[in-house]
Amino acid sequence: MSTTQAVTSATVARSLRGKRVDVVGYVFTAVLLFSLLFTLAILAVLVGDQLQRGVPVFLERGGDFLTSPLSSRPDRAGVIQGIVGTAMLGVMVALLAFPVGILTAVYLEEYAPANAVTRFIDVNIRNLAGVPSVVYGLLGLAAFVGFFSALGVGNGRNVLSGGLTLAVLILPLVIITSAEAIRAVPNTIREAGYGIGASRWQVVRRLVLPSAAPGILTGTVLALSRALGETAPLILAGAVLGSFSTAGGIDDLFAGPYTALPMIVFDWARKPQEEFRALTSAAILVLLAVTILANAVAIFLRNRYDRTW
Amino acid sequence: MTAAAPSGSRLRGTPARRRNEGAVKGVLVAVSGLSVLVSAGIVLSLIFEAIQFLGSIELPQLFADGWFPRRGMFSIPTVVGGSIMVTLIAMAVAAPIGLASAIYLAEYARPRTRKIVKPMLEILAGIPSVVLGFFALTIINPVVVRGLFPDAKASTLLAAGLGVGILIIPLVASVSEDAMRAVPQSLREASYGLGARRITTSLRVVLPAAVSGVVAALILAASRAVGETMIVALAAGATAGSLFTLDPLGPGQTLTGAMASLAAGSDNVTGDSSAFLSLFFLGFLLFVITLGLNLLGDVFVRRTRQRY
Numbered sequence: 001m002s003t004t005q006a007v008t009s010a011t012v013a014r015s016l017r018g019k020r021v022d023v024v025g026y027v028f029t030a031v032l033l034f035s036l037l038f039t040l041a042i043l044a045v046l047v048g049d050q051l052q053r054g055v056p057v058f059l060e061r062g063g064d065f066l067t068s069p070l071s072s073r074p075d076r077a078g079v080i081q082g083i084v085g086t087a088m089l090g091v092m093v094a095l096l097a098f099p100v101g102i103l104t105a106v107y108l109e110e111y112a113p114a115n116a117v118t119r120f121i122d123v124n125i126r127n128l129a130g131v132p133s134v135v136y137g138l139l140g141l142a143a144f145v146g147f148f149s150a151l152g153v154g155n156g157r158n159v160l161s162g163g164l165t166l167a168v169l170i171l172p173l174v175i176i177t178s179a180e181a182i183r184a185v186p187n188t189i190r191e192a193g194y195g196i197g198a199s200r201w202q203v204v205r206r207l208v209l210p211s212a213a214p215g216i217l218t219g220t221v222l223a224l225s226r227a228l229g230e231t232a233p234l235i236l237a238g239a240v241l242g243s244f245s246t247a248g249g250i251d252d253l254f255a256g257p258y259t260a261l262p263m264i265v266f267d268w269a270r271k272p273q274e275e276f277r278a279l280t281s282a283a284i285l286v287l288l289a290v291t292i293l294a295n296a297v298a299i300f301l302r303n304r305y306d307r308t309w
Numbered sequence: 310m311t312a313a314a315p316s317g318s319r320l321r322g323t324p325a326r327r328r329n330e331g332a333v334k335g336v337l338v339a340v341s342g343l344s345v346l347v348s349a350g351i352v353l354s355l356i357f358e359a360i361q362f363l364g365s366i367e368l369p370q371l372f373a374d375g376w377f378p379r380r381g382m383f384s385i386p387t388v389v390g391g392s393i394m395v396t397l398i399a400m401a402v403a404a405p406i407g408l409a410s411a412i413y414l415a416e417y418a419r420p421r422t423r424k425i426v427k428p429m430l431e432i433l434a435g436i437p438s439v440v441l442g443f444f445a446l447t448i449i450n451p452v453v454v455r456g457l458f459p460d461a462k463a464s465t466l467l468a469a470g471l472g473v474g475i476l477i478i479p480l481v482a483s484v485s486e487d488a489m490r491a492v493p494q495s496l497r498e499a500s501y502g503l504g505a506r507r508i509t510t511s512l513r514v515v516l517p518a519a520v521s522g523v524v525a526a527l528i529l530a531a532s533r534a535v536g537e538t539m540i541v542a543l544a545a546g547a548t549a550g551s552l553f554t555l556d557p558l559g560p561g562q563t564l565t566g567a568m569a570s571l572a573a574g575s576d577n578v579t580g581d582s583s584a585f586l587s588l589f590f591l592g593f594l595l596f597v598i599t600l601g602l603n604l605l606g607d608v609f610v611r612r613t614r615q616r617y
Contacts, residue, residue, distance in 0.1 A: 022506060022508075024508060025506050025507060025508045028508045028511075029413075029417060029507075029508075031409060032409045032410070032412055032413035032417060033413060033417075034409075035405070035406045035409035035410050035413065036409070036410040036413050036414070036426065038406060039406060039410055039430065039433065039478050039479075039482070040426070040429055040433075042433070042475055043429060043432065043433045043436075045448070046436070046440070046441070046444050046448075049444070049447070049448060050440075100340050100343055103336070103337055103340045103341075104337075104340055104341045104343070104344060106337060107337035107338065107340065107341045108341065111334055111337055111338075112341075120345075121341060121344060121345060123607075124344060124345055124348050125344050126603075126607065127348075127600060127603055127604070127607075128344065128347065128348055128351075130529070130532055130599060130600070130602075130603035130606075131351065131536075131596060131599060131600070132533075132535070132536025132537070132538070132565065132595055132596075132599055133536070133538065134536065134538040134565050134568055134569065134592070134595070135351065135355070135536070135592050135595060135596050135599075136351070137568075137572070138351075138354065138355065138568075138588065138589060138592040139347075139350055139351045139354055141572075141588075142354035142358065142589070143350055143354060168347050171343075171344065171347065172344070175344065199322060199326060199329075199330050200330060201329065201330055201333045222435070225435055226435070228437075229435070229436070229437025229438070229439070229440075230437070231437065231438070231439040231538075231539045232438075232538035232539055232542075232565070232568075232569060235569055235572045235573055236568070236572045236588070241573055262437050262439045262539075265437075265439050265440065265443065266439050266442075266539065266542070266543070266573075269439070269442065269443045269446060269543055270543065277447065280443055281443075284440050284443060287437060287440065288436070288437075288440065291435055291436070291437060292432060292435065292436075294435075295431060295432055295435040296432075299428045299431060
């Protein structure tokens, strides 16, 4: 009796386990895992390659590389103009795109009536987010460079045109991510606000925006990081390729020629001399430090303040 | 979109409060109008200059033997053909790898693995494209392409395509992973309940259920690949111009690459010359192509949302 039972349960166990080893399943899992590891390996090789070539430049030149201006001589060339340009572009983008983007998101989510006009704006914004960045460069060239040169601000190819171009470029991204964060705030919070007599703007400003702040912040930081890494629109909107010098006055800073870190990377990457290869990698390290730092901040913010209602 | 505010004469508030609310709303409407203004600006600036370009050249110039804007040769087949080549190569890399990564992350990976891997994919997605361009120029072409095909040139469409492929892997992976995770758990449980293996569940149940999202991911990635500029500008080679070619092992020109090289040498290309105006014509073509792809992708995205 007991032996029969043991035999039966063993048979059942075997038939549940399956008769053969699931070879196809293992191979499939291995292929999937390989794909993922391959992607991560590319990231590692890419960063490792830049470190290997770029770090010696810092060891040799120290902070000098960061504080020297551009030069056609590899032993003297530095990225200070790129750092200044990228910082100025970043501040302009933050000042222009963030308020406009967040307020547009507030309008679309909290105020806009559900009609054809709203739907049109919504579709319009989502399509703008898919327009290639180089096309925004054309807009910058036609609209902003033209505008500033007509105003007589230098020849129009200045950091103001570049900043406006990048701000317009990431505006749709800021709107979309902010709108998502606002949409995630549950209606009960708004109803509580209205219930104690708050006006619509009071509800938005005191309740909705603070609740959505982590999501909005994450989205805007990611958008900023994207803007700082863009090259194509700046080429068209008149950032300088190659070295230049300015008198250093405050008006020169805004109206004179400018460049940015990704522009320097592009310029040096095209140079045939071997010395510039190392310098390119060093400049890439500076650029990656900026963009990866921004990305890491955004990811950290999201993980830290991620809330499910 | 929101709960209606209380109404009725007693709840309308003081005149000052209503004035305030009206002002806020006015500001918000004005600001939102900016996005429409930007789109209009893009379309108008492209169309006007593109028409001016078409007026300044003869039609046969658009079908010359190659793209040499300074010599009046504006061959559309050359640049569009190059863009198509780069996009096909990029998709051949990114579609299988991105999709496999997505299936692994959505169906196989433990939560802890996901928590580590996803941010790394996001970092890869956040790497500026000019950096990937340099990578394609210094590693992908000399090491990978010329390692496999010793007679490849110093810069090739293949290297550019592979670089763009790496750039869009995270996009394919994250959008299709989202689509697969949106498939309700009950479908998986039903499949396992019937005795299906994990591979069967992933490929025959989850993937078909998420197919709209996956197709949307591929279309959006293709649109991104067509519009990618810096990788092509650095790795595809043809700075001055290019004859018509579809050879992936040689240099070639794309829509975006042609724009970048025109603008990068912009000191002598300004004003109303045909070469300068051709920038806007290329931009217009690019805009139309990517807009078409994005609208198509949107259709699929919306279909996913409606399903469950």
